Amino acid sequence: MLDSINLAGIPAFLLIFIRVTSFFVTLPLFSYRNVPNQHKVGFSFFIALLMYFSLSIPELAVDEEYFLLLFKEAAVGITVGLLAYIVLAAIQIAGGFIDFQMGFAIANVIDPQTGAQSPLIGQYFNIITLLFILAVDGHHLMIEGVFYSYTLIPIDQLLPLQDESWIQYVIETFNQMFVIAFLMAAPIVGCLFLVDIALGIVARTVPQLNVFVVGLPLKIFIALSVLVIAMTFYMMLIEQLFETMLTTMRGLMQIFGG
Structure with a gap:
């Protein structure tokens, strides 16, 4: 193969x-810090080698247009992969919504895959999504x-960038x-909103009860209970999210291809 x-x-x-x-x-799973850079480069090299012998590639001359094609190839890979990464970022946003209502907004953790701060529930959803993708x-x-x-x-x-x-x-x-x-955050956020209303009514009717002491553990307990009950619903949303990611990648490539 190499001789040819x-x-x-x-x-x-x-x-x-x-x-x-x-x-x-930029592509999810492959771009994470858990994967060593040497592995990314080596894996990319062998994938490119297989594609070179599988596709009908025309012979190209090294001229001014060739350097524009180099920038075009880099732009296509980064843009399409980044768009797929943005679609999966919905998990982190949903986790942020839920953590804010639960009182976990201040307890962010460092995501070892991206190196950025991530909400607790968002990190939980993210791990489930990655396991589902695998x-x-x-x-x-x-x-x-x-x-x-x-x-x-x-x-x-x-690329037809004028369009x-x-x-x-x-x-x-x-x-x-x-x-x-x-949609991912709606079930838990809606239940916690009803809990806030109930605690407000209790605080007005029973002033002797300190709702600030009771409210936080009660909201955490209800949020985790609803999370367990609605897990099937979340798996359906994760499946839809993954299908949306693949459809979005294909749609953007079709636009780039004219």
Whole structure:
């Protein structure tokens, strides 16, 4: 396999390698800090090598347009992977909504995967989502999406950036992400809102009772109870979130491909 790489195919292989590496810089699961950088680069190299011999790659000349193609490949990988990462960020936003109502907003933890502060419930949802993605071979589907991106965005074609439809598509993805986050947080946040109303009524009718002492453990207990009961509902939302991520990646690649 290695012997069949000629010097004329090195520019095309470099373009493939840059797109695959850019995908793994921002793509969920593959971009996390838990994965060593040496592994990311080596894995990207062998995936690019397989794609080079699986796709019909034209011979490219190293000229001014070739350097624009280099930037295009990096932009495609980073943008599509970042959009997928943004869709999964709905989990963290939903966890932030729930933690704020539970009183856990001040107790954020450091996410070892991203190095950023993460809410407790958001981190719990995030772990479940990653396990779900691994259980349904979602990481294989993401690699398959990288492979089939060359049928939507040819390697020798520049991006139609004069068309502003991709900006509108990214904005709609943001809106959809917040809608999914609201749906994930709605059951627990709604129950805790009713608990706040009940505690307010109790505080007015029984002034001797200190609702500030009773309220916090009561809200935590009710929130965790509702979380256990609504776990099936959350798994359905996580499945919808994963399907939305794959659909969003494909839609953006179709827009980039014209």
